[in-house]
Amino acid sequence: MMIKKFKNLGLKLTPQRLAILNLLEGNAKHPSAEEIYNQLKPQYPSLSLATVYNTLEILAKAGELQEIRIKADKRHFDPNPAPHGHFLCRSCQSIYDLDAGPLEIQTPLNIKGYLVEEYTLYFYGICPRCWKKSSGK
Amino acid sequence: MMIKKFKNLGLKLTPQRLAILNLLEGNAKHPSAEEIYNQLKPQYPSLSLATVYNTLEILAKAGELQEIRIKADKRHFDPNPAPHGHFLCRSCQSIYDLDAGPLEIQTPLNIKGYLVEEYTLYFYGICPRCWKKSSGK
DNA sequence: TATTAATTTAGAATGATTATAATTTAATAT
C-alpha cells in the first residue's frame, strides 16, 4: 500500500507519516487536515498541523490520495485516488463516496475540443440516514 | 432580467448594484469578486469589495447566479444559474462553460438512496486555444 | 422634504492553508 510508495519516492518514513498513513488506510470518512491532526495528537503530542498538511500534499502529488473540495471552506482527503463522485449531506455534513453510473467517464477525453484530463463530481443533498430520520418522525 | 428581480425581492437598486448587474449580464468570463471590483473601481471609486461580495451573495441566494469553486483558492461567479459543467484550463487558467451531454442529469434525483438536490461538474485540462498554441509550435 | 430602514464603506477579524527558520531525525556509510 502507501508505505511502499513512500520508500519508492525516496522519502523518509517517519512515525508521523506512518501514523497519518495508517489513519487514512481504508478510511471512508474523508477527514480534513485538522481532523487528522486532532485524532493523532493524543498519541503524537509533538505532531504539528504543518506536518499533516505536508504529508497530505506529498501523497496527493504522488497520486496516492485525492483532495475533495466539496465544502466551501475546508479541504477533505480521500485515500482512494480513483475518480469517483462524492456526496455532501446538507443535514449531517458527512461526505460519502457516491458512484453514479451514467456519470462515470474515462479520462482523458475530448469534449467539444476541450482536452479533459480530470474532472470532479460533487453531489449535494440528504443522505439516507438523515432522510430516514426526518421522515420517520 | 436581474434588475426586475432585485425590485421583486424588496431590495434597493443602488448604483453599485446596478453596475455589478450590468457587468455580469451575459458575461461568460466567470469573474471573481476581486475582478469585478477591479473592473468597476475606476467608474465607481467609492466601491467597496464588501459591497461586491454582498451583492453576489444576494444574487446567489436568490438563484440568479451560481458560485463556481473550480479553483482552489478563489470563488468565481456565473450569471447563468442553470446547471451546467465548467472547465478550467490548466494552461491559461480561464474558466469556460462546458456542457457534457451524457453527464447532464435532472435534479432532484435519487442515487442509491441519496437524495441529490444539486451537483457540480468541474473539468480540468487544456482548452482548445492553448491546445492549438502548443501543438502549432 | 423628512423619515427611516437598508446599504455602503473602510478597516478589522477570521480561519484555513502556506511559509519560515531553527531543531531534530531517518537513512546511509563508516
Add this chain to the structure above:
DNA sequence: ATATTAAATTATAATCATTCTAAATTAATA
C-alpha cells in the same frame, strides 16, 4: 555502533480570500 547529512518536524508567523463591524450614507416612500 557512530558520525554524517540531507530531509523532516516543529512552533510560529505570514498570507489571503472572505466575512464581520459599526459608523456614515442613501434609496424609497410618505
